[in-house]
Amino acid sequence: xxxxxxxxxxxxxxxxxxxxxxxxxxxxxxxxxxxxxxxxxxxxxxxxxxxxxxxxxxxxxxxxxxxxxxxxxxxxxxxxxxxxxxxxxxxxxxxxxxxxxxxxxxxxxxxxxxxxxxxxxxxxxxxxxxxxxxxxxxxxxxxxxxxxxxxxxxxxxxxxxxxxxxxxxxxxxxxxxxxxxxxxxxxxxxxxxxxxxxxxxxxxxxxxxxxxxxxxxxxxxxxxxxxxxxxxxxxxxxxxxxxxxxxxxxxxxxxxxxxxxxxxxxxxxxxxxxxxxxxxxxxxxxxxxxxxxxxxxxxxxxxxxxxxxxxxxxxxxxxxxxxxxxxxxxxxxxxxxxxxxxxxxxxxxxxxxxxxxxxxxxxxxxxxxxxxxxxxxxxx
Numbered sequence: 001x002x003x004x005x006x007x008x009x010x011x012x013x014x015x016x017x018x019x020x021x022x023x024x025x026x027x028x029x030x031x032x033x034x035x036x037x038x039x040x041x042x043x044x045x046x047x048x049x050x051x052x053x054x055x056x057x058x059x060x061x062x063x064x065x066x067x068x069x070x071x072x073x074x075x076x077x078x079x080x081x082x083x084x085x086x087x088x089x090x091x092x093x094x095x096x097x098x099x100x101x102x103x104x105x106x107x108x109x110x111x112x113x114x115x116x117x118x119x120x121x122x123x124x125x126x127x128x129x130x131x132x133x134x135x136x137x138x139x140x141x142x143x144x145x146x147x148x149x150x151x152x153x154x155x156x157x158x159x160x161x162x163x164x165x166x167x168x169x170x171x172x173x174x175x176x177x178x179x180x181x182x183x184x185x186x187x188x189x190x191x192x193x194x195x196x197x198x199x200x201x202x203x204x205x206x207x208x209x210x211x212x213x214x215x216x217x218x219x220x221x222x223x224x225x226x227x228x229x230x231x232x233x234x235x236x237x238x239x240x241x242x243x244x245x246x247x248x249x250x251x252x253x254x255x256x257x258x259x260x261x262x263x264x265x266x267x268x269x270x271x272x273x274x275x276x277x278x279x280x281x282x283x284x285x286x287x288x289x290x291x292x293x294x295x296x297x298x299x300x301x302x303x304x305x306x307x308x309x310x311x312x313x314x315x316x317x318x319x320x321x322x323x324x325x326x327x328x329x330x331x332x333x334x335x336x337x338x339x340x341x342x343x344x345x346x347x348x349x350x351x352x353x354x355x356x357x358x359x360x361x362x363x364x365x366x367x368x369x370x371x372x373x374x375x376x377x378x379x380x
Contacts, residue, residue, distance in 0.1 A: 062277025
């Protein structure tokens, strides 16, 4: 644990009296995120809406923080409204040809399905499902799909939202690269939970919102576009702010900005971006290896305790194959009833696919995990 971090102060949720076990859903924000939003609101009210250079400095810092967190360059980061927004930018900025194929994981989150599905009717492309086997995905199946079809894009959810199964993103990237396919990642279930390096993944595009593991506000995320892949995308929505030298308001012939900022169409969500930047600065200070280690420790406590209570883990056992999500099944317990009982006791949890889903985070003390286990036992 970093001695320089005041954990109680930096994570207000620790003093709320509640225990949040749904970081794969919507998370409590950090103190830095809350303060950034307050500072922006105070500034906006005091200045009566006049744009402030500090706002743009905060945006630049947030862009740098996002880039640092995933091993990218600031010029490769565009701020978006959501993970879906980022995926839609990619899906609708490529010149598709009839017969092009797009591979997605079979049980991918809907954002990564519905971004691509309409392209079938519009352009005659085909959406192919990478089959799930025993709650996991085998790279051999992906290689076969690419060998047998004209695959233009591979797009995966980095981790399964129900089980926590985590793709070997680097292995997927190598397979896609060897086949000449583009590679897109919906990384909302990984960034902030485990280290993600876009260079190691060989990803062309990565989209994520900040409201899950990054502990930021809902409705603000970012899209990574590899600099070498930028020209693959013909900007679908390129407004005035996404133009080079956009402050030349009288020039109506400005080209798109030469960086990923070309995808930021108009007025920015300053409150959200400032807040997200605040949270990301905390992750960068602590370090993602520390985050992963502490999160894995909390998950291990839950798995051991739940097994003692008769629950079976439906998630990968190997740490490298799993993010912070852990799903549990019980032959005699109804997850929905357990979730409702936990809620009454101040513990936020969810159920997916008929399993109880628990998703702690790194900042929570081990004692909270034991409180959750005691509450599950009492609820049963």
